[in-house]
Amino acid sequence: MQTSRSSKQLSSPIASIHGSVSDVELARGLQSGSAWAIAETWHRFAPMVLMTARRALGSESEAEDLAQEVFHRLFRKAKTLREPDRLRSFVFSFVVRVLKSELRRKARGWLSFREPQAFVDVGGEAVDMESRDLLRRFYGLLARLGTKDRLVFALRHLESMTVDEVAASMNLSASTVKRSLARSTSKMSRWIESDLGLVGLWGGKGWDR
Amino acid sequence: MIGSADGSANGRGGQALEALTELARTSARPPTAGDLDGGLQALAARLTGEERRRGIVRRWSMVGATAVAAALISVSWLRLRPPTAAPAAPFALRYTVAGGRIVEGGYLREAGHAGMILSFNEGTEFSLKPGTRARLHSVDSSGVRIAIESGVATFRVTPTVQRHWLVDVGPFRVTVKGTVFSVLWDASTERFELSLERGAVAVTGPLSSGDITLHAGQRLVADVASAEARIFEDKSPGEPAVAPSEPIPSEKPVPRPSPASESRLGTDYRWTRPLAAGRWDQILSEAQHAGLKNILDTASSEDLFALADAARYRRRMAIARQALLAERKRFPASPRALDAAFLLGRVEEWQAAQEARGTQASEASKEPTDVKVALRWYDEYLSHAPSGAYGAEALGRKMILTNKYEGNAQAQPIAAEYLRRFPNGSYAGAARALWRGR
Numbered sequence: 001m002q003t004s005r006s007s008k009q010l011s012s013p014i015a016s017i018h019g020s021v022s023d024v025e026l027a028r029g030l031q032s033g034s035a036w037a038i039a040e041t042w043h044r045f046a047p048m049v050l051m052t053a054r055r056a057l058g059s060e061s062e063a064e065d066l067a068q069e070v071f072h073r074l075f076r077k078a079k080t081l082r083e084p085d086r087l088r089s090f091v092f093s094f095v096v097r098v099l100k101s102e103l104r105r106k107a108r109g110w111l112s113f114r115e116p117q118a119f120v121d122v123g124g125e126a127v128d129m130e131s132r133d134l135l136r137r138f139y140g141l142l143a144r145l146g147t148k149d150r151l152v153f154a155l156r157h158l159e160s161m162t163v164d165e166v167a168a169s170m171n172l173s174a175s176t177v178k179r180s181l182a183r184s185t186s187k188m189s190r191w192i193e194s195d196l197g198l199v200g201l202w203g204g205k206g207w208d209r
Numbered sequence: 210m211i212g213s214a215d216g217s218a219n220g221r222g223g224q225a226l227e228a229l230t231e232l233a234r235t236s237a238r239p240p241t242a243g244d245l246d247g248g249l250q251a252l253a254a255r256l257t258g259e260e261r262r263r264g265i266v267r268r269w270s271m272v273g274a275t276a277v278a279a280a281l282i283s284v285s286w287l288r289l290r291p292p293t294a295a296p297a298a299p300f301a302l303r304y305t306v307a308g309g310r311i312v313e314g315g316y317l318r319e320a321g322h323a324g325m326i327l328s329f330n331e332g333t334e335f336s337l338k339p340g341t342r343a344r345l346h347s348v349d350s351s352g353v354r355i356a357i358e359s360g361v362a363t364f365r366v367t368p369t370v371q372r373h374w375l376v377d378v379g380p381f382r383v384t385v386k387g388t389v390f391s392v393l394w395d396a397s398t399e400r401f402e403l404s405l406e407r408g409a410v411a412v413t414g415p416l417s418s419g420d421i422t423l424h425a426g427q428r429l430v431a432d433v434a435s436a437e438a439r440i441f442e443d444k445s446p447g448e449p450a451v452a453p454s455e456p457i458p459s460e461k462p463v464p465r466p467s468p469a470s471e472s473r474l475g476t477d478y479r480w481t482r483p484l485a486a487g488r489w490d491q492i493l494s495e496a497q498h499a500g501l502k503n504i505l506d507t508a509s510s511e512d513l514f515a516l517a518d519a520a521r522y523r524r525r526m527a528i529a530r531q532a533l534l535a536e537r538k539r540f541p542a543s544p545r546a547l548d549a550a551f552l553l554g555r556v557e558e559w560q561a562a563q564e565a566r567g568t569q570a571s572e573a574s575k576e577p578t579d580v581k582v583a584l585r586w587y588d589e590y591l592s593h594a595p596s597g598a599y600g601a602e603a604l605g606r607k608m609i610l611t612n613k614y615e616g617n618a619q620a621q622p623i624a625a626e627y628l629r630r631f632p633n634g635s636y637a638g639a640a641r642a643l644w645r646g647r
Contacts, residue, residue: 021407038256039332039367042249047240050248054237064248071252131232138229157230189222192229 027084030075038075045091046071052095056154057102058139066102070094096151096169103147141191149184152177253330257303302348302372303330309337315345329353332367333374346377363391366408378403380433380602381414390423396638399433415602421522434609435562438522440489480515489519493528501528505535510545517552530556547590551599554586554606580614601627605636608643617646 021029021040029037049070053063074094081090142150148170155166156177163181167174240248309325312318317337319325327335327345333353337343341360347353352373366374366385374385379394381401388408394401403412407425415433423429423440431438480492496504496516504516513536520529533549533556540546561580587607590599597603604627612620624643627636634640 034334035328035330035332036334036365036367037332038253039249042252043245043367046245046248050240050244051237055234058233060238064244067248068252068255072255075256131236134229135233135236138233158234160234185223185226188226191222192225193222 023087024084027078027081027087027090030078030087031081031084033078041074041087041091042071045088048088049091049095052092052159053099055158056099056151058135058142062102066095066098070098073098092169096155099154100147100151100170103150106143107147137195141188141195144191145184145187149180149187152180153184153188156181249331253332257330302350302353304328304348311345315347317343317345329367334365336363336365338362357392357394359394359396361391361393363389365389379414381412381431384411384413401431401433402428404428415599435559437524437559439524440522480512480519484515484518489522492516492519493523493525496528501531505531506539508535510536510540510543513539514545514549517549521552521556524559526556526560547594547597548599550586550593551590551597551603554583554590554603557583557586558606558610580610584610601631601634601636604630605634605639608636608640612643617643621646 026037026040026044030041046067049067050063053066053070054060057063057066070091071094074091077094081087083090142153145153151170152166152172155161155169156163161169163174163177166172167177170177172180305328306317307326307328308321308323309317309319317325317327319337319339319341322339324339324341325337327337335355337357338361341362342358343360343362344356344358345353346356350372352375354375354377356377357379362376364374364376364385366388376383376385376392378392379396379399379401381394381403383390383392383403385408388410389406390408390410391404391406392402401414403410403423405423405425405427409425410423412421412423412429414431421429421438421440426442428441429438430441480495483489483491492515505513508516513532517529517532517536520526520532530553533553536543536549537546537553558580561583584607587603587610590597590603591607594600604623608620608623608627611623620643624640627634627640628644631637
């Protein structure tokens with residue numbers, strides 16, 4: 001993915017926790033290899049990365065692995081950042097790249113006759129057993145989507161990004177994103193309706209009103 | 210919401226998809242501070258291990274090896290504890306030294322004339338200006354302690370609750386709470402400066418009875434010799450930490466006490482927290498609003514001391530003297546009464562120094578300001594608490610004043626006593642010079 005295409009400012013659900021050093025200063029610190037900048041970058045962006053990964057994968061443990069990979073790649077490639085004021089978008093572009101490769105890896109697992117894994121552990125103790133079962137089935141259905149469609153779906157519906165933001169992040173055109181969304185939404189709706197177990201759980205939660 | 214623009218989400222399946230998506234969106238738990246710290250530790254370990262594999266030359270000092278051993282011991286210990294009670298152990302700290310090396314005793318020896326940089330594997334960085342003398346006391350999994358014996362150093366410390374970063378600067382100690390700041394210590398003039406760029410630090414030292422908490426953009430300047438300590442508001446937190454220009458006192462208006470604070474008068478320890486937070490003007494304002502005489506007659510021992518400290522920091526020496534005298538009069542058996550004796554010596558010394566300079570003290574005082582009064586207070590303290598918290602300071606000040614006003618011969622026995630009792634004290638250099646001048 002070209003960094004220039006992903007430099008659009010992104011909305012983020014998680015604010016920076018250390019706001020006194022600007023992104024520009026931080027980016028320059030990273031580019032010069034300063035040790036403090038590594039820690040600061042982690043503290044500033046890890047919440048965003050972890051939340052995005054947790055929602056996209058449905059797994060806290062997988063999200064942690066993904067965050068490690070994102071920051072590892074980020075620090076190695078920091079010198080390629082051409083616009084220091086776009087640090088947040090630069091970080092997010094790595095999230096998308098790593099998510100894509102992780103989802104591809106999972107898809108290859110399915111092609112090699114293994115069951116698609118939907119290891120769901122988001123929410124921890126805060127999520128009740130029924131909801132966790134629903135989530136497991138939901139992520140199981142998401143795993144049946146193609147890599148691109150799944151990622152588009154996650155960014156649009158789980159991250160609440162606009163179609164334009166999704167397009168910029170994934171280096172796609174807006175029309176491609178819309179077609180992908182239509183495809184994935186249609187498939188997901190159909191699968192849900194045909195999943196009797198899911199419908200039963202869904203009814204039990206009282207969400208059919 | 211999954212709208213028509215996003216594809217066909219109609220019917221029972223569409224509604225369920227919307228509900229499930231909402232559930233997935235809201236079920237993700239934000240990472241905790243522990244998650245983040247653990248993640249950073251793992252990342253740091255990965256980066257460090259990778260560097261090692263690449264064969265980049267990294268120096269592991271004896272102290273670093275000790276830190277690894279300490280971490281291993283702590284990990285073993287944690288394994289023996291019940292898993293539910295064991296918090297994640299912080300990973301071992303490692304560091305590299307650029308521009309110098311660690312020699313025996315933990316001293317940092319500069320290799321050239323460009324200063325030195327200590328970089329820790331969790332992101333913290335100490336930058337020592339050329340010519341700065343420093344000593345690394347300890348590095349282990351629980352934190353770091355370093356002493357700046359002279360010169361200028363900048364600290365950029367990664368925030369964490371798992372480690373303690375302590376910086377000894379001359380007779381001052383800075384407890385770091387995750388921040389960026391610079392310190393200056395001039396041992397010859399006993400001048401201390403701390404400029405805080407961001408975060409917060411707590412400073413303890415001979416000029417305060419408790420912590421002085423500084424916030425971003427504040428600069429503490431302390432002159433130990435004249436017992437002066439002042440806080441300035443730097444114009445911008447981003448400015449160079451040790452500004453070359455003369456400091457300008459803060460012009461912030463003195464806040465009027467609120468009705469709520471008035472109602473708190475008479476309650477013990479009401480000024481302890483404002484003092485620690487550096488809200489000295491608030492303390493002075495409340496004391497004056499309530500009536501100074503009333504406060505001196507009724508306030509608790511801790512509050513009197515807090516008032517005295519606030520007054521000293523703001524150079525309101527007449528108020529400081531009155532508060533300290535009230536402390537001794539009303540609470541003669543308390544440990545604070547002894548501390549007050551030492552601090553009264555500092556107040557008198559400051560007053561005498563102001564008069565000797567021919568400058569107008571910030572407040573007129575009818576009290577005697579002869580330096581002999583200061584000496585009597587130091588003697589009073591030393592006779593009752595020779596090993597007390599201010600013992601070294603009292604003896605050191607007594608030595609300096611005696612030398613200045615009574616001559617070298619009178620001061621030498623005091624210098625000898627100081628060297629015998631406090632060979633590494635902040636006045637040891639002066640004491641040796643006095644002793645050599647026999």
